[in-house]
Amino acid sequence: MFDPITPSTNANGQVDFTFDDKNVSAASGTTIAAALLAADQIWFRETPTSGQQRGPFCMMGACYDCLVQIDGVSVQACMTPVTEGLQVNRVPFSLPKEGKRS
Amino acid sequence: MSQPDSPDLIVIGAGPAGLAAASEAARYGASVLLLDEQPAPGGQIYRNVKDASEQQNAILGPDYTVGRTLAASVEDVGIDYRPGVTVWKVGTDGRVAFSQNGEAQQVQGQHIVLATGALERPVPLPGWTLPGVMTAGGAQILMKSGGLVARDAILVGSGPLLYLLASQMVAAGRPPKALVETQTDANFRSAMVHIKGALLGWQQLLKGLALIGKIRRADVRRYKAVTDINIIGTDKAEAVTFISNGRVHQLNASVVLLHQGVVPNTQISRSLGLEHRWDIKQRCFHPVTDEFGQSSAENISIAGDGAGISGAKAAEHAGRIAALNALKNLGLVDGATHNQQVIPLLKARTKETAIRPFLNTLYAPPTEVLCPTGKTIVCRCEEVTADDISNYAALGCKGPNQTKAFGRSGMGPCQGRFCGATVTEILSKETGLHPEKVGSYRIRAPLKPVTLGELAALTEPR
Ligand code: FES
Numbered sequence A: 001m002f003d004p005i006t007p008s009t010n011a012n013g014q015v016d017f018t019f020d021d022k023n024v025s026a027a028s029g030t031t032i033a034a035a036l037l038a039a040d041q042i043w044f045r046e047t048p049t050s051g052q053q054r055g056p057f058c059m060m061g062a063c064y065d066c067l068v069q070i071d072g073v074s075v076q077a078c079m080t081p082v083t084e085g086l087q088v089n090r091v092p093f094s095l096p097k098e099g100k101r102s
Numbered sequence B: 001m002s003q004p005d006s007p008d009l010i011v012i013g014a015g016p017a018g019l020a021a022a023s024e025a026a027r028y029g030a031s032v033l034l035l036d037e038q039p040a041p042g043g044q045i046y047r048n049v050k051d052a053s054e055q056q057n058a059i060l061g062p063d064y065t066v067g068r069t070l071a072a073s074v075e076d077v078g079i080d081y082r083p084g085v086t087v088w089k090v091g092t093d094g095r096v097a098f099s100q101n102g103e104a105q106q107v108q109g110q111h112i113v114l115a116t117g118a119l120e121r122p123v124p125l126p127g128w129t130l131p132g133v134m135t136a137g138g139a140q141i142l143m144k145s146g147g148l149v150a151r152d153a154i155l156v157g158s159g160p161l162l163y164l165l166a167s168q169m170v171a172a173g174r175p176p177k178a179l180v181e182t183q184t185d186a187n188f189r190s191a192m193v194h195i196k197g198a199l200l201g202w203q204q205l206l207k208g209l210a211l212i213g214k215i216r217r218a219d220v221r222r223y224k225a226v227t228d229i230n231i232i233g234t235d236k237a238e239a240v241t242f243i244s245n246g247r248v249h250q251l252n253a254s255v256v257l258l259h260q261g262v263v264p265n266t267q268i269s270r271s272l273g274l275e276h277r278w279d280i281k282q283r284c285f286h287p288v289t290d291e292f293g294q295s296s297a298e299n300i301s302i303a304g305d306g307a308g309i310s311g312a313k314a315a316e317h318a319g320r321i322a323a324l325n326a327l328k329n330l331g332l333v334d335g336a337t338h339n340q341q342v343i344p345l346l347k348a349r350t351k352e353t354a355i356r357p358f359l360n361t362l363y364a365p366p367t368e369v370l371c372p373t374g375k376t377i378v379c380r381c382e383e384v385t386a387d388d389i390s391n392y393a394a395l396g397c398k399g400p401n402q403t404k405a406f407g408r409s410g411m412g413p414c415q416g417r418f419c420g421a422t423v424t425e426i427l428s429k430e431t432g433l434h435p436e437k438v439g440s441y442r443i444r445a446p447l448k449p450v451t452l453g454e455l456a457a458l459t460e461p462r
Helices: A007-012 A032-038 B016-027 B054-060 B067-075 B136-146 B160-171 B185-200 B202-217 B267-271 B312-329 B335-353 B356-362 B386-394 B400-407 B420-431 B452-456
Strands: A002-004 A014-019 A022-027 A067-070 A073-076 A087-090 B009-012 B032-035 B079-082 B085-090 B095-100 B103-108 B111-114 B118-120 B133-135 B148-150 B154-158 B178-181 B221-223 B227-232 B239-244 B247-252 B256-260 B262-264 B276-279 B284-287 B300-302 B377-379
Touching: A002 A032, A014 A032, A022 A032, A032 B136, A032 B148, B009 B016, B009 B312, B016 B032, B016 B067, B016 B079, B016 B111, B016 B312, B054 B136, B054 B160, B067 B079, B085 B267, B103 B452, B111 B312, B118 B136, B118 B256, B133 B136, B136 B148, B136 B160, B136 B256, B154 B160, B160 B178, B160 B202, B160 B256, B178 B239, B185 B202, B185 B356, B262 B284, B284 B420, B300 B312, B312 B335, B377 B386, B377 B420, B386 B400, B386 B420, B400 B420
Parallel strands: A014 A087, B009 B032, B009 B111, B032 B079, B111 B300, B133 B256, B154 B178, B154 B256, B178 B221
Antiparallel strands: A002 B148, A014 A022, A067 A073, A067 A087, B085 B095, B095 B103, B118 B262, B227 B239, B239 B247, B276 B284
């Protein structure tokens, strides 16, 4: 679906993180959204209304379709850099209330 | 973290307009606080321009790398540049509340320049919420800062950015599978009325033709005057179907990139209750400003695409013009200097925008995009359909704000950024009222979701 422009994009080194407990490697300095798309992961959450799967749409922090969960808090994957050991999860259909942002 | 002092100017947004406004103001000794949501300066157009690799620069081209100089101005003396900032409240009294690294702060400026740029126009086609469907701008951001290019993508819509993206994908060795274009011969004939302006902007015209030449040489299939576009798939995009030349086509693709031009990002100007007007040519609302970017509130100026779509070069001029105007009003630049500086900038901007009426007409979005019908989702967040909005109108709903009570449209986390214009269009069609009468969503702080923890950390301005 998405290819790296050049392998040298990874010149800054690699970081490893997990997405729903699966290991993912990414170029350090990139966003969670770009890292997951590079790993062929295109859906990040289910909508609270009907459970439709959604993935990144705008990549600029405006649409909120790229929400993922980190430590139970929903964050925008396109605005959040990946870091070593980060545990990222999909936002499931029924979001636990305490994890929801006001 | 140290509190910023009360600056002369607070500039919100570090794209071309904001960077130019900040550096122009700093040049005259003003103190500037430059707040930006992204991790690096440049806005979306020059995103990541300081750190892009040689390969990225070669693919993205000189109109991208030219942004380096402007991006470097965040180093200018007098500019307190804050990246990674979420601005969630702005007041006409000059107060700005924002979060940085999970900590909320409030500052008070003498004058605020809003340079929040543009958003992709919503392209509410059937299936546009499926994973794998993205904006063309989003795909470009992936090239600029993610180092990724879409493989075998189908590009749908119209406008210069669609061609720019296609040519960049060609340069990256991943030409799009097809261009599914909505503009028609009728669009072209209407646009010819504005050919004089287009010829004034002949450099832009030539650039556009060069892009199209590049796409043609790469043998990318182009379908024109396309209607009845559907993106199909169960859990993700699988194919695009459409009618072109009286024939139904189906093209398989897992990445579909949408574009029908961009519209001003008016979240902050709306939240401030500033005057807005409906632009019949660009089919969107924009805040009302004078030629110097002065809004209907004394302390607030608006520069760049956020005031009305004119493109990156014009935005840069507009940023300088707005800064000079603000500094004159603050007594930091005298009238004579202001006039002397501003006249060439106004001229340059006029030249830069001469091609706009031509482009607006040539790439006018089609009705099926502006005013969708049936089960097509309009509000992505709350999954409100075009039919739903029409039904609310039948039940007496007159304005976008009321649709929130009827069915939560515009109440999700994106706060109507990707449905506002569509809801206005549908209600206008159903009620027969002019879009300006129909109005738009009322926008309230917080402009972006903010945690209680961030709020608790809020300190008063010094
Ligand atoms: S993709 Fe739109 S907010 Fe992240």
